[in-house]
Amino acid sequence: MSTDDISIGPPALGVLDVVAEAKNAALEDLSPADTSKGTGFPWRLWSGRALRVAVPVAVIVVWQVAVSSGWVNENSLPSPETILKAYRELWQSGQLQAALPVSLARAGTGLLLGGGLGLILGVFAGLWRIGEEMFDATLQMLRTIPFIALVPLFVTWFGIGEPSKIALIGSAALFPIYLNTYHSVRGADLKLVEAGRAFGLSNRQIALRIVLPTALPGALTGLRYACSMSLLALVLAEQVNATSGIGYLIENAQNNQRPDIVIAGIWIYAMLGIVVDFLMRFLERVTVPWRPRVGLG
Amino acid sequence: MSVSGKKVTIAAATATESDAAAENSPSVIVRGLRRVFGDRAVLDGIDLTLYTGDFIALLGPSGTGKTTLLRILGGLDTADEGKVVVPRARSIVFQEPRLVPAMKVWRNVVLGAPNMRAVKAQAIASLAEVGIEKHANAWPRTLSGGEAQRVALARALATEPGLLLLDEPFAALDALTRIRMHDLLAALCERHRPAVVLVTHDVDEAILLADRVLVLADGNIRLDLPVDIGKPRLQSDPRFLKLRERLLEQLGVVAAAGAGPVEVQPAN
Numbered sequence: 240m241s242t243d244d245i246s247i248g249p250p251a252l253g254v255l256d257v258v259a260e261a262k263n264a265a266l267e268d269l270s271p272a273d274t275s276k277g278t279g280f281p282w283r284l285w286s287g288r289a290l291r292v293a294v295p296v297a298v299i300v301v302w303q304v305a306v307s308s309g310w311v312n313e314n315s316l317p318s319p320e321t322i323l324k325a326y327r328e329l330w331q332s333g334q335l336q337a338a339l340p341v342s343l344a345r346a347g348t349g350l351l352l353g354g355g356l357g358l359i360l361g362v363f364a365g366l367w368r369i370g371e372e373m374f375d376a377t378l379q380m381l382r383t384i385p386f387i388a389l390v391p392l393f394v395t396w397f398g399i400g401e402p403s404k405i406a407l408i409g410s411a412a413l414f415p416i417y418l419n420t421y422h423s424v425r426g427a428d429l430k431l432v433e434a435g436r437a438f439g440l441s442n443r444q445i446a447l448r449i450v451l452p453t454a455l456p457g458a459l460t461g462l463r464y465a466c467s468m469s470l471l472a473l474v475l476a477e478q479v480n481a482t483s484g485i486g487y488l489i490e491n492a493q494n495n496q497r498p499d500i501v502i503a504g505i506w507i508y509a510m511l512g513i514v515v516d517f518l519m520r521f522l523e524r525v526t527v528p529w530r531p532r533v534g535l536g
Numbered sequence: 537m538s539v540s541g542k543k544v545t546i547a548a549a550t551a552t553e554s555d556a557a558a559e560n561s562p563s564v565i566v567r568g569l570r571r572v573f574g575d576r577a578v579l580d581g582i583d584l585t586l587y588t589g590d591f592i593a594l595l596g597p598s599g600t601g602k603t604t605l606l607r608i609l610g611g612l613d614t615a616d617e618g619k620v621v622v623p624r625a626r627s628i629v630f631q632e633p634r635l636v637p638a639m640k641v642w643r644n645v646v647l648g649a650p651n652m653r654a655v656k657a658q659a660i661a662s663l664a665e666v667g668i669e670k671h672a673n674a675w676p677r678t679l680s681g682g683e684a685q686r687v688a689l690a691r692a693l694a695t696e697p698g699l700l701l702l703d704e705p706f707a708a709l710d711a712l713t714r715i716r717m718h719d720l721l722a723a724l725c726e727r728h729r730p731a732v733v734l735v736t737h738d739v740d741e742a743i744l745l746a747d748r749v750l751v752l753a754d755g756n757i758r759l760d761l762p763v764d765i766g767k768p769r770l771q772s773d774p775r776f777l778k779l780r781e782r783l784l785e786q787l788g789v790v791a792a793a794g795a796g797p798v799e800v801q802p803a804n
């Protein structure tokens with residue numbers, strides 16, 4: 240048996256022949272690709288990054304060409320070039336610098352208040368039965384209400400100023416964080432909890448050392464979702480009687496027939512979304528280093 | 537009650553064998569333990585006495601309450617009737633490593649310490665004992681099954697337990713790793729001398745490691761056999777084979793004369 244398995248000299252050629260014909264036979268050649276020809280350039284990585292950038296760039300080029308060549312009316316869809324000029328105009332007049340911090344502060348405050356409350360309630364309902372019984376049914380009921388429906392109510396309650404805007408953003412951020420935190424705390428690995436008990440951990444230690452750390456990835460998923468919800472709520476809140484912020488810029492531009500500034504404002508919202516996503520990826524990497532990252536190609 | 541008397545006698549005999557344990561009071565005292573699930577008494581009047589350094593193996597078909605008994609001894613389940621006294625310092629190794637994924641390996645070893653950082657050196661010493669101190673700063677998910685179970689063993693021994701409970705700790709490991717773990721466990725128990733209760737399905741493992749092999753059936757200890765074979769024990773030893781055959785017979789498996797590990801299947 241063993242002598243047949245060892246292939247020395249001439250039989251090796253036969254093996255290679257078999258491999259060469261693997262394409263049309265029932266065999267599959269799984270040997271690693273020949274890297275000796277390559278220059279070591281990480282092609283896959285860079286092609287991925289290039290693709291990521293290529294699609295938006297292509298869209299903008301087509302857009303620019305369509306407008307410059309007169310296929311599309313400049314008055315209904317300004318060219319990217321005009322929009323960049325609008326940014327310069329906004330910057331030079333100081334409107335952009337004034338609007339951006341206002342909008343970010345609104346979204347941030349709403350996220351902090353709503354998300355913080357969601358986190359506290361989620362941990363409370365997840366760890367203690369009494370918390371679950373007090374809050375879970377109510378919150379599950381409230382979360383089915385689209386937060387957009389709350390706009391008139393909040394305006395009645397809090398007026399048309401900042402408080403109603405922050406309340407709207409907060410209520411949009413609360414539920415994603417509550418739901419994800421509650422579920423991941425509640426769904427802690429019971430086998431780990433039991434092991435903790437077997438080693439004499441107190442309830443407090445079990446919560447702090449086992450349940451909450453392993454629930455962190457779930458809570459972060461909630462935070463990521465809450466971030467996009469609060470951006471969405473920000474856009475909505477700024478459409479209602481805003482006197483400052485990106486939304487005010489857009490509404491003002493709309494009244495002044497300046498579609499270039501309207502689109503410039505929309506682009507800012509889009510870029511905020513990208514920045515938030517990037518920050519969340521970074522935050523997850525830093526706070527949950529133990530979690531395996533799974534990717535498909 | 538006569539059963540109870542008999543067991544006490546056996547425990548006392550074990551105690552006189554070990555001169556160190558002779559003057560000690562027992563580590564584990566179980567009398568008339570009953571545990572009922574629904575209308576079925578899984579454990580129906582168990583009596584057991586263990587002294588420091590005693591190593592017993594619990595065998596029995598699935599559903600005979602081996603794990604239930606172990607969980608009661610570990611304080612994870614409560615008996616319905618009877619008396620159960622165990623050391624306050626006790627620890628468990630489960631079938632799965634059950635390491636906290638959010639904690640580095642060394643922190644897992646001193647999971648119960650009030651201040652983990654203060655006992656880091658002790659954690660690393662425990663890891664060195666099981667031969668994996670180089671993984672002290674790794675995350676548990678990066679370990680192989682055998683390495684993770686070594687960490688679980690280090691964690692169990694780091695607290696210097698008076699009672700070590702092992703719930704099929706090697707069942708999920710490959711055969712070669714299991715052999716290494718047997719040797720490691722034997723050496724560690726020799727050094728730390730806790731009372732050990734090993735629940736297993738593997739008759740060879742039970743004979744190899746334990747001083748006494750108990751067979752549970754119908755809620756009772758049906759058989760309580762001392763393993764009078766000097767260490768190191770060889771699976772080819774005629775006494776080993778004889779004991780193995782007897783145990784397999786008790787477990788309802790027609791024993792084949794040949795050596796090699798036999799897993800006990802659930803009896804009908």
